[in-house]
Amino acid sequence: MTKKMTPLLEGVRRYIEDNLAPFQTPGHKQGRWVSKDLKDLMGEAPFLMDLSEPHGIDLPGALAQAQDLARASSGAKASFFLWNGTTGGILASFLAACPGKRVLLSRCAHRSVFAALALAGAEPIYLLPQTLPKWEIFLPPSIEEYKDKFKAADALFLTHPSYWGLARNWQELFSLAHSQDKLVIVDQAHGPHFRLCGKLPPDAIAMGADLVVESTHKVSTALTQASMLHLGTERVAPPLVSEALSMVQSTSPSFLLLCSLEAAVAQDAKAGPLWERTVQLAAGARACLQALGWPVLHKEELPRGIVQDPTRLVVHVRGKGQSGIVASQFLKERVGIVPEMADQHNVVLLLTPADDEKTIERLVAGFALLAKEGKEAGAIPQPPFPKAVLSPKLAICGTRQLLPLQKAVGEVAGAMVVPYPPGIPLLAPGDAIEKEQVEYLTWIRKQGWQVDGLTCEGEILVYRGG
Ligand SMILES: Cc1ncc(COP(=O)(O)O)c(C=O)c1O
Structure with missing residues (x-):
C-alpha cells in the first residue's frame, strides 16, 4: 500500500540500495564529494537522494503515477508537480490559458502574477481592492465587482485565499465565467488544505476553477519550492500546460522536491482529523490572545460573504500603538516566535497540524511579553495603487x-x-x-x-x- 502511494520514493530507495557508481551529474555523486560542514548539518540522506537521471528509475512513468495520485485525491482532472514553486505554476497557467488575452483580476495579487502577465503578454483589467477598516488589510473583491467588469475580459484570475486567509465562495462567479467561455485561474497558494476539512473555506477545484495552483510547501508538508498545479476542468488541454511548464521550470527536477510532493499527497490523505484539531487549537489560541487584550480577526468582523481560514491568526497590534513589523521583530528576538508575516497594523500567524498545546503556550507567552514590553511605533497609511498606463x-x-x-x-x-x-x-x-x-x-x-x-x-x- 505504502509502495503504491510513493512510486518516486520507492525508485530512489531502490537506486540507493543498488550501491551504483555514478559517472554522471550531480557532481557530488551522492555526497561522496561535498562540504563537510554542509553534510554535518544535513546528514547523508539528502545527498543520497539528490539524483539527476538515475539509472533504473523511469522518471516520466513514476512522475505520472505520483501525479495521478495527486489528481485522484484533489478531485482534479489532471495534476502537475512543480519544482519552481507556485510562481512557476502561475507563469505556466497564464502561458497555457491566456497568452495575449485580457485578464480580470484584483490588483492585490502576488508578484508572480505580474510576471505572468508580462511573460504571457496578457492585458490586465484591474479591480482595486477595498480594505477592512481598522485592520487595514485588503479584502477579496465582491462577486458584483467582478461582474461589472466581466464583459471585457477573456479570463479571470483570483487569489484564494489572501495572505491574511480571507476568501469567498466563488462558485456562482465561476459558473458565470464558464457560461461565457471565460477561463478561471486561481492562486490557491495558501489554501492547499481547504479540501481536507469542512471547517475551512471552500476549495477552488470543488468550486469549478479551471487551473488551480497551490503551494504544497507553504501550508502542507512538501519541501520549500514544491507546489502543484491542478486542472479542475477539461477546458485547458494538459499538453498545453506541460509545454508551458517546460518553458518556466528547470530541466533538472529535484528528486527531494518530487519525493516530498508525493509524500505530502499521501500524508494529506490522512490529514482531515489533524486539520479539525488545528482549527480547535487555533480557536483556543485566539481566545488566549484576546484575553490578553490582543484583538484577533474574527469572522463577525468581516463583510458579508467573506470567510476566513480559521487556522490563520491575524493579530491587531496597532490598537496598542504598536506596529506589526516592529512587534514581529520583538517576538523573534525576545522569545523566538517567528510569525508568517507582519504589516504596519497586524502580525499574521500560521498554524498547521505541526502545532500543539506547547507551541501555542509559547506563542501566548510571547504575546503576553509583547503586551508588557512592546514599544509604540508610528505608521503611515498605505497609498492607493497607482494608475496603470502601460501593460x-x-x-x-x-x-x-x-x-x-x-x-x-x-x-x-x-x-x-x-x-x-x-x-x-x-x-x-x-x-x-x-x-x-x-x-x-x-x-x-x-x-x-x-x-x-x-x-x-x-x-x-x-x-x-x-
Ligand atoms: C498569494 C501567493 N501567491 C503565490 C506565491 C508564490 O508562491 P511560491 O513561493 O510557491 O512560488 C506566494 C508566495 O508567497 C503567495 O503568497
Whole structure:
C-alpha cells in the first residue's frame, strides 16, 4: 500500500540500495564529494537522494503515477508537480490559458502574477481592492465587482485565499465565467488544505476553477519550492500546460522536491482529523490572545460573504500603538516566535497540524511579553495603487533606466517594486509613479521593511519608451 502511494520514493530507495557508481551529474555523486560542514548539518540522506537521471528509475512513468495520485485525491482532472514553486505554476497557467488575452483580476495579487502577465503578454483589467477598516488589510473583491467588469475580459484570475486567509465562495462567479467561455485561474497558494476539512473555506477545484495552483510547501508538508498545479476542468488541454511548464521550470527536477510532493499527497490523505484539531487549537489560541487584550480577526468582523481560514491568526497590534513589523521583530528576538508575516497594523500567524498545546503556550507567552514590553511605533497609511498606463509586457520590453526613487515621480515603472511580505507590488511594470508611493516606500524602507525591486542605493527602473 505504502509502495503504491510513493512510486518516486520507492525508485530512489531502490537506486540507493543498488550501491551504483555514478559517472554522471550531480557532481557530488551522492555526497561522496561535498562540504563537510554542509553534510554535518544535513546528514547523508539528502545527498543520497539528490539524483539527476538515475539509472533504473523511469522518471516520466513514476512522475505520472505520483501525479495521478495527486489528481485522484484533489478531485482534479489532471495534476502537475512543480519544482519552481507556485510562481512557476502561475507563469505556466497564464502561458497555457491566456497568452495575449485580457485578464480580470484584483490588483492585490502576488508578484508572480505580474510576471505572468508580462511573460504571457496578457492585458490586465484591474479591480482595486477595498480594505477592512481598522485592520487595514485588503479584502477579496465582491462577486458584483467582478461582474461589472466581466464583459471585457477573456479570463479571470483570483487569489484564494489572501495572505491574511480571507476568501469567498466563488462558485456562482465561476459558473458565470464558464457560461461565457471565460477561463478561471486561481492562486490557491495558501489554501492547499481547504479540501481536507469542512471547517475551512471552500476549495477552488470543488468550486469549478479551471487551473488551480497551490503551494504544497507553504501550508502542507512538501519541501520549500514544491507546489502543484491542478486542472479542475477539461477546458485547458494538459499538453498545453506541460509545454508551458517546460518553458518556466528547470530541466533538472529535484528528486527531494518530487519525493516530498508525493509524500505530502499521501500524508494529506490522512490529514482531515489533524486539520479539525488545528482549527480547535487555533480557536483556543485566539481566545488566549484576546484575553490578553490582543484583538484577533474574527469572522463577525468581516463583510458579508467573506470567510476566513480559521487556522490563520491575524493579530491587531496597532490598537496598542504598536506596529506589526516592529512587534514581529520583538517576538523573534525576545522569545523566538517567528510569525508568517507582519504589516504596519497586524502580525499574521500560521498554524498547521505541526502545532500543539506547547507551541501555542509559547506563542501566548510571547504575546503576553509583547503586551508588557512592546514599544509604540508610528505608521503611515498605505497609498492607493497607482494608475496603470502601460501593460506589464510593454513596460518591461521598453528601454529602461535606473533613477533615484525620489526623482521618479511622474515616470512610468519599468519593473515591480514589492514590499515583502506580502509580495503584492505597490508598483507594477507600467504603473504611473506618484508622490504618494514614493513617500510610502521611502518611509517603510526606513522602518526596515524589505522592499524588492529597488537597488541598494534606492534606485528604481523606469520606462523610457518603446
Ligand atoms: C498569494 C501567493 N501567491 C503565490 C506565491 C508564490 O508562491 P511560491 O513561493 O510557491 O512560488 C506566494 C508566495 O508567497 C503567495 O503568497
